[in-house]
Amino acid sequence: MSLIARLTSSLGDKAVVTDPDVLDSHRNDHASFCTAGVPLVLVRPSSTAEVQEVLRACSEYGVPVVTQGARTGLSGAANALDGCLLLSTSRLDRILEVSVEDQVAVVQPGVVNSALSAAVLEKGLFYPPDPSSWEMSTIGGNIATNAGGLCCVKYGVTGDFVRALEVVLASGEVIRTGRRSVKGVAGYDVTRLIVGSEGTLGVVTEATLALRPAPEAALTAAATFLSIEDGIAAAAAVMASGLRPSLLEFLDGLTARAIQDYRDMGLPADVGSLLIAQSDRGPRAAADVAEIARICTAFGAVEVAEASDAEESRLLLEARRLVNPALELRGVTLVDDIAVPRSKLVALLNGVGEIGAKYDVQIYCPGHVGDGNMHPTVVFDRDDPAAESRALEAFGAVMQLGLSLGGTITGEHGIGKLKRQWLAQELGPIELSLQRQLKSVFDPAGLLNPDKLFL
């Protein structure tokens, strides 16, 4: 019996998709410049037992498995390889429990982030991790990439909210890592090893997530500066102040001007950088925002706007939201995701400017400045074939720069296929070898997303 026949027999017709058009539409995630193979089949299990059956069958047939959530990832980690089985979590989409008393949610991996957020908010609770893709991306994908987002400057990243996981191993066996309690130190932290492992160690079939009480109303401030240095210095001062903003975003002048060209936001032509901050502490937010405004002014802000209500806050955040459409209008975008210690941000931004000049490409630099996590975005003309290779060289040079400043090649997007060659450099040969051996413990035959992470 073929693998497809076996799975059709055990999971039913509806769970097994071989339509070439559907398969073709599932080959890629949102990453640019990553190749993808032609999958053999797309399977949509609806229970842990069915995931076990899929993995047992794939182990027997030696067929590689690529697990896919909403395919909103930016590094190609969910891309197909030739002859693989695509394991979609789309039918594992139930919120199993929201506990007010324990402040946890128990969910299947296919639950969309925004659906979880809405469900817990109904009970006065809050699931903070908010990657930009939150209206589409799934909790399983968020766990696979240890996704960040805007509010992690205050609340932390996905991994900080994962208490326990049910994971199906390549063998089809199931483990339940972690625990529902807040604390726990029994044995090695396998939960944190699975988080961010990009589908290479197992398939998450259930997650117990920590929640917090719902935040109060938020208010926003935005400040423009004449230089990059002033904006970065103001951001550092905000972080040193103990205010703990719930969002702290930076746009360099180049990005701010691209947004102003796209839509009139009243940004001056000589803007050097723009800082957007938020406090979500309800009645205390106005005082927080006033203090942030005071700090920005002290560090040379030429204009500071403080929102006094939700609508004004939304307008001030608009500039941040327009980054992607504004840049995409200018050409093909290649979004990087490096993170450096905050003290190196000016060096990073200046270095990125030099790299742009050297390779004759535009590099825009928005980012989560409170975490030192920037998204230098190389933009080039889609009709200029030579520009593409210059852009890719610049992309690599930016990662080298990040590493040379004590940072990382990826703050929140992951390695996937896009950055495998640089991972070896970040880890060094000894840790790289160790990490490969860790994968072998979970997946001795190398069937789980085998062309990702490692070259």
Place this chain on the structure above:
Amino acid sequence: MSLIARLTSSLGDKAVVTDPDVLDSHRNDHASFCTAGVPLVLVRPSSTAEVQEVLRACSEYGVPVVTQGARTGLSGAANALDGCLLLSTSRLDRILEVSVEDQVAVVQPGVVNSALSAAVLEKGLFYPPDPSSWEMSTIGGNIATNAGGLCCVKYGVTGDFVRALEVVLASGEVIRTGRRSVKGVAGYDVTRLIVGSEGTLGVVTEATLALRPAPEAALTAAATFLSIEDGIAAAAAVMASGLRPSLLEFLDGLTARAIQDYRDMGLPADVGSLLIAQSDRGPRAAADVAEIARICTAFGAVEVAEASDAEESRLLLEARRLVNPALELRGVTLVDDIAVPRSKLVALLNGVGEIGAKYDVQIYCPGHVGDGNMHPTVVFDRDDPAAESRALEAFGAVMQLGLSLGGTITGEHGIGKLKRQWLAQELGPIELSLQRQLKSVFDPAGLLNPDKLFL
């Protein structure tokens, strides 16, 4: 050449201790009821290179290595085994850097927690993890056990503050895991795997730790209740309120009465439970404490005391600090460390009472109620040999109860030698086997703390 001669030759006389009295005094940590072997030698390296030399030599000679900090652990993880080398981190005690801009400290493992806290406070910064042993225990030991403490209810545990580690593997090779930046998702999270691994995966020689701005002045409230149920319900309401107390401690009536017998704290004879809470938000602490007091009253507190200054706060915390001396006066203490979801705390406390009655021992129940992490403490008469075996049975029964309530056998003390038989039960056979294989990746010959964690 013998191992001792080789290490004396390469590290010098002072680093290699064979005096039997010194060795004898270093056989144990603070755990009760754990056996310890007779070590071959105690070695005190003073650099990463020297740690590498020690591990290379031990690998060549096949001598097991037990790494020791201040030996304040409570599970026997630092206990010697026969013929082992004790690797003391006492000379690796330098604070290498405190960066205000990046809010990080870089330290060697032998730095005492309180020394780090004092050093960073001088720069207006704060290292939150505060195990009760903080005035003696080392950062290396805190990392090895993923230590918790009083203030982790607000700030998190040790692992939440570890950004990067330098680790010497059993082979003598060095890896540098993690990164100095706030975020980073390049490869598997080996840093979190090392945290809490109790010296079984490698020897940490340097740690980059996240810091926070120094907290503001703290104020304390204490409330007495007639029953366990009322105190637990009030604690749950405080946690649900969004106040985020910087400390939330619980004492059951039995413990409260033992303290009152030890020193007059004005606790009534019919006290059912006692709750102590703190807010460290300076000018806002008084309002927080008033709100906590209001919640406690609403949940049936018979008396609520609100401190109005630091001295009154200290007095209210005194009861918590007197737990150990008060209980030790009553007999031999066997301290457990289970954590359960908060919704199971009443079931846990009632079950512990039943276990005490069944085995005819007293079990006191203080704990970090905000995290659901309780320290049921079995106390028995040191002159009654039959009591010891009943106490050990009760100790096991409490862990079984914790597991049956969806909790863990250890919230912050670790497995060490004390709880190896229960670890297998918590993890189950598949994850246990996987965890053993993870150890083998780091330590193929099984030389690093080989008699710990796993039976």
